[in-house]
Amino acid sequence: MLFTENKSKKALISSEEQGSQKKRDKKKGKKGAKALADGISSWATSVNSDGVVPAWSDASVDKLQVNIEDRSRLRKLKKEEGETLVTGDIYMKRLQDHYNTTSGAADLFAWAKPQPPKPSHHSENIDEEDPITQLLKSNTSVFSSHTTGLLKPGQRLDYTKLQHANNGSYHASVVTAVEFHPSEEGLLATAGLDRKVQLYSVARERESQKVQTIVLPDLPVYQAKFIGDGSQMIISGNRKYFYYYDLEANKLEKVHGVHGGAFSNTGDALTSLTRLFTPPSPQADLFAFADGDSGSISVLSQKTKKMAFELKLSSSSCTSVGFSGGPDPRLLYAVGDQAEIYVWDIRHSRKCLSKVQDEGCFNTTHLTVSADGSQLATGSHSGVVNVYKTETEGKPLTLVKSILNLTTAITDLKFDPTGQLLAVCSKWKKNALRLIHTGPGGTFTTYQNFPAGHAVGVLKYPLCMGFSSDSQYFAMGNDEGKAHLWHLSHFSGRVNSD
Known part of the structure; x- marks a missing residue:
């Protein structure tokens, strides 16, 4: 009998705890939704230097401080002698620049960068047209750059x-x-x-x-x-x-x-x-x-x-x-x-x-x-x-x-x-x-x-x-x-x- 009574009390306490937990989760959900809305609002109003809305942006990155002096593998990101701390956004930019430089992929995503407005198709000046149009209007072979098989000298190899x-x-x-x-x-x-x-x-x-x-x-x-x-x-x-x-x-x-x-x-x-x-x-x-x-x-x-x-x-x-x-x-x-x-x-x-x-x-x-x-x-x-x-x-x-x-x-x-x-x-x-x-x-x-x-x-x-x-x-x-x-x-x- 005593065992049954204790079991009932435990069940009651467990039920109350579950109810309290649901209330807390509901409050957290409202706060999370508000934070998400604020983040979306921030994203919608943020514009990069090219005038284009980025696909994703985290405002907290700017508040980060990264020590690029402590770890030897990060010292290659230093721009000036004695530089120690950089903000998160600068750190990300330098990582990206370093990858592009060392991997030979600097222009891999060049197609995604904003391009200057193309001239009207009514233009008669071929010098102002894009390279594809010039190629189509000329008698140059599409494969002319590869017919010799010559490898260009330079600092990067693809x-x-x-x-x-x-x-x-x-x-x-x-x-x-x-x-x-x-x-x-x-x-x-x-x-x-x-x-x-x-x-x-x-x-x-x-x-x-x-x-x-x-x-x-x-x-x-x-x-x-x-x-x-x-x-x-x-x-x-x-x-x-x-x-x-x-x-x-x-x-x-x-x-x-x-x-x-x-x-x-x-x-x-x-x-x-x-x-x-x-x-x-x-x-x-x-x-x-x-x-x-x-x-x-x-x-x-x-x-x-x-x-x-x-x-x-x-x-x-x-x-x-x-x-x-x-x-x-x-x-x-x-x-x-x-x-x-x-x-x-x-x-x-x-x-x-x-x-x-x-x-x-x-x-x-x-x-x-x-x-x-x-x-x-x-x-x-x-x-x-x-x-x-x-x-x-x-x-x-x-x-x-x-x-x-x-x-x-x-x-x-x-x-x-x-x-x-x-x-x-x-x-x-x-x-x-x-x-x-x-x-x-x-x-x-x-x-x-x-x-x-x-x-x-x-x-x-x-x-x-x-x-x-x-x-x-x-x-x-x-x-x-x-x-x-x-x-x-x-x-x-x-x-x-x-």
């Missing part, structure tokens, strides 16, 4: 950062190689010391999809490159042997050593095949291994996988090799630890034509040649990058620019297939990745907004890079086993002149 190419299946080691297929657009290979080569189909509109995983039972992979028409890959590492993989037959074959090397330390085979180089043209029937100990270069046939001939640097080490362009490369370039660039005729005499000192360098770490063979770039131990024109005015190499953006040893250099971009990276410093304009005009501008937008260190330590055959995609492999991926918007709008 690009989009995509998800990691190997998202969800990162390498359990550093990424040692990224390589795009020479003809299948969007097919990317990544390799690592975890003894795996992974193939992905990449696209801007969707996540990358893994196509194949190749497991090497006894080879931590240093290099993985497509050869020929892309139906095969050469895979090598710090071993006396290498593999070639047939994509169509899904077949993996081991080649036991590179024999016939008269200049190698062993006399008959190279002891390490970590330095693998292929020509820029998929029609060329050559590839090469460089020996870092003896300075020898073993050039092999892509068809037979056997030695074709061998070359030798006078220095004790060969660090990098590059072939001239075309289906039948005429020249081979090589560099060693003495910073001398060797130029060989490999089509006829197989003799060294000249040696050129890599200017301003004492230890050249890498060399690359553009697809058409007209440009050659070197990277040094001190971070200096030299760009040369090949075979100009009777000279084998003519220095046109020294680039000093990086301060640590250059790990990789790559020209894009059009020769308008040069990618440079160093594994010795976080975020040490740059894209440089090397196209017509000779500006050699380093794009300041790439890879801006990422906090220093997000990309970690870059080890290798690659461009797709149409230059639309750029990939970089880092020390975390990730393959970062970008879409270069300029090249997606490119229209071939033929």
Whole structure:
């Protein structure tokens, strides 16, 4: 009986509390409605500097005080030395300006900005008409700005950062190689010391999809490159042997050593095949291994996988090799630890034509040649990058620019297939990745907004890079086993002149 009585009292108290709560909620609702009405009224009467009513405005933002000195990531928003506090609206404006500057999207929403009144359609002065009208009245091609495919030099590059190419299946080691297929657009290979080569189909509109995983039972992979028409890959590492993989037959074959090397330390085979180089043209029937100990270069046939001939640097080490362009490369370039660039005729005499000192360098770490063979770039131990024109005015190499953006040893250099971009990276410093304009005009501008937008260190330590055959995609492999991926918007709008 006592239990029933207590239960009734609790029910009564609960009912009274619910009634009180409803009254309080009703009062709050009235206050909220009034606040909302006041906010709408404020919005309706507020007008920005362009005379346009904003879609949303919060008066309380002006009352905020943001300290941009306390946090290091906000100090980039300072306009004056000693500036500490800014109001909320100024803070928002500076964030927006900083994003527009670093992302290359400053004019992304230009269409939404108020435009000056258009002239009457009765106007006969074509100079006063809008650009679309002028274009329609002229005989200029709609695609005239893209027919040459020329990338404009400037401070900003138009690009989009995509998800990691190997998202969800990162390498359990550093990424040692990224390589795009020479003809299948969007097919990317990544390799690592975890003894795996992974193939992905990449696209801007969707996540990358893994196509194949190749497991090497006894080879931590240093290099993985497509050869020929892309139906095969050469895979090598710090071993006396290498593999070639047939994509169509899904077949993996081991080649036991590179024999016939008269200049190698062993006399008959190279002891390490970590330095693998292929020509820029998929029609060329050559590839090469460089020996870092003896300075020898073993050039092999892509068809037979056997030695074709061998070359030798006078220095004790060969660090990098590059072939001239075309289906039948005429020249081979090589560099060693003495910073001398060797130029060989490999089509006829197989003799060294000249040696050129890599200017301003004492230890050249890498060399690359553009697809058409007209440009050659070197990277040094001190971070200096030299760009040369090949075979100009009777000279084998003519220095046109020294680039000093990086301060640590250059790990990789790559020209894009059009020769308008040069990618440079160093594994010795976080975020040490740059894209440089090397196209017509000779500006050699380093794009300041790439890879801006990422906090220093997000990309970690870059080890290798690659461009797709149409230059639309750029990939970089880092020390975390990730393959970062970008879409270069300029090249997606490119229209071939033929």
